[in-house]
Amino acid sequence: MKQMTFADAEYASKRKQTRKELFLIEMDQ
Secondary structure, three states, rough: OOOOOOHHHHHHHHHOOOHHHHHHHHHHO
């Protein structure tokens, strides 16, 4: 059974969004 680690989740989200979008999202918070 494979557990979803934080790194896995981060990698998955990076595949869906560009780094620029992620950067803007973090700045927005």
